[in-house]
Amino acid sequence: MKHLSLTARMSLMFMLAVTVVLTVAGLSFNHLSQRHFESLDYQVLVEKLESTQSILQRLPSVTNMAGLKPQLNALLGAHRDLAAIILDSEGQVLFAEPAMVNVPQGLRVRSAPTMWEWQDQAVMYRGLTAEINIPGLAAPLTLLLVLDVTHHMAFFEALQRWFTIGLVISALVSAALGWVVARSGLSPLWQVTQMAASMSAKSLKERIPMEPVPMELQQLMASFNAMLARLDEAFVRLSNFSADIAHELRTPVSNLTTQTEVVLSRRRDIGAYEETLYSNLDDLNRMSRIIDDMLFLAKADNGLIVTQREQVQLEKIVDKLFDYYQLAAEDRGLSLKASGDGGVLGDVLMLDRAISNVLSNALRYTPRGNTVTVNITQTSAATTLSVENPGEMIPAEHLKRLFDRFYRVDPARREGGPSNVGLGLAITRSIVEAHRGRIWCTSAGGLTAFHMEFPRSAKA
The missing domain is CATH 1.10.287.130 (Signal transduction histidine kinase, dimerisation/phosphotransfer (DHp) domain)
Known part of the structure; x- marks a missing residue:
């Protein structure tokens, strides 16, 4: 079944559910119907038993049995499927109407008024055996009432046969209906399949409408x-x-x-x-x-950057970079300032490169006579390094795209030397993320700042 389509699976499950429900309903109906017919048969037998007992109570002696035959015939003849047998204490037949039925000996001696069943070849019987005490007789008489219920059994056999045929037809119809319903219900999936099959670089802007989707x-x-x-x-x-x-x-x-x-x-x-x-x-x-x-x-x-995990003090990296950029800052008439300290667990060379990219970017866009500031702060959870510089504000719509490759706020500007190709901030973000940190930029109140946040190590 694992190779069947989803539509076929749903159709089969729908057919199985319908088949189970119909089977349970059919078996329940068959059982209740049989119990109903048994109750009706038992009621008929009990009524005839009580009536026969009332007639026999007027019997003065066994020799007068012939005088009661007209009454018994009138009573029992109204039901053509019913036979009555009256036996004396010796087992001799005193009365048999309408014909003698060869009831097994074991059923003739029952005294409790419980209905029994007996089948003779293709004929099915139900009956009652009762003892009748008659005044003046030393021993009670035995009354056998036998009801031919063959037509009931034929009815149930026909019912079961037609139920089986109906069950097969219902299963096939439910499978077909299940297929139609499943195909209709899964049409959004076909739409996705067709869209995925036709997907190309020119159709990536297409979207599946949500209104008709279940x-x-x-x-x-x-x-x-x-x-x-x-x-x-x-x-x-x-x-x-x-x-x-x-x-x-x-x-x-x-x-x-x-x-x-x-x-x-x-x-x-x-x-x-x-x-x-x-x-x-x-x-x-x-x-x-x-x-x-x-x-x-x-x-x-592709997650192939492997960082060397060692304890790194960020203030030492900043001091080293300040020494490196001191001459460049003096040429531009700028000053450098650092405050705070903090440690992270990471790769010192990569962190040096990340901070250097941000610091060189700040020096490039800071007006003459101002100060570039590096602040290091730490909490119980993280260590943050911020590089701030005064200068022209960056519009808010550009802040999130500053870390894209080759992105520039002003595309016409190509400042710097051979290393300034618009990849520095993208590389910085990759390094920070490789250290499980994050980087973002703020630009407001005449200050632009790049913030790098790293998880704080246990040793820091």
């Missing part, structure tokens, strides 16, 4: 639509990423091609060739940095 399938349809939305977003980001990386690589490749063509257009001295090679080296370094960053992000996307 309540039981709305969660499934909502999940499918949400998956399409995620795929559409991922495809758009991938397309933009491909276009951005092509643009970033096209510039150094174009520079290399142009410079090389110019140098090779005519013979030049050694100094011109050296100058061209140095210029080409800058572009090659830029391309190499882009490729390295992209490989790092690809590993991060």
Whole structure:
């Protein structure tokens, strides 16, 4: 059954349910009908028994039995399926009407008024055996009342036969109806199947309408639509990423091609060739940095970044980076300030790279004469490092996209050297997430701040 379709399974279960219900109903009806007929037969026998007893009570002696025959015939003859046998104490037949029925000896000696059943070949009998005490007789008489119920048995056999035929027909009809109902009920699933089969990069914006979907399938349809939305977003980001990386690589490749063509257009001295090679080296370094960053992000996307777990004091990394960026800050007329301390469990080289990316970004966009501040705070649950700098505010709609690859608030700006290709913040986010942390940006009140939060280690 595991290879059957969902429609076939539901049809079979529907057929099975209908068959079970009809079978239980049929068996119950058959049982109740048999009990009803038995009750009617017992009632007839008891009535005839009481009437026969009343007639026999007027019998003065056994020799006067012939005088009661007209009354007994009138009483018993009204029921053509009923036979009566009266026996004396010696077992001799005193009366048999309408004909002698060969009742087994074991049924002739019962005294309790309980109905018995007996079958003779194809004929079915029900009867009562009773002893009748008559005044003036030393021994009681035995009365046998025998009712032919063969027609009852024939009725039940026909009923069972037609019930079996009806059960088979009902099972087949219920299976067909179950198939139709299941196909109709599962039509939203067919719609999903058809949409999934026809899905392409150009149809990711299509959605399944929720109005006609049954309540039981709305969660499934909502999940499918949400998956399409995620795929559409991922495809758009991938397309933009491909276009951005092509643009970033096209510039150094174009520079290399142009410079090389110019140098090779005519013979030049050694100094011109050296100058061209140095210029080409800058572009090659830029391309190499882009490729390295992209490989790092690809590993991060696939969970392949393995961090070295050791106790790292963030204030030591900040002090080291301040020494590194001190000359660059002085050239821009900026000052650096740090406060607080805290430790995390992580990879010191990766954390150094993440903080360096954010710090260099702050130095690049801070106006001359201002201060870039690094604050480290910690609580019982987390350690947070924030890099703040005054400057132009970032609109709220750009804050969440700052960590996308190659994203810039102003696409026309291409500041910085070969390393500034729009991947720094994306790499920083990957490093922070690899340390089970989170990063976000705030920009308000003349200050822009990048916050990195890490789970606090037990040793910190």
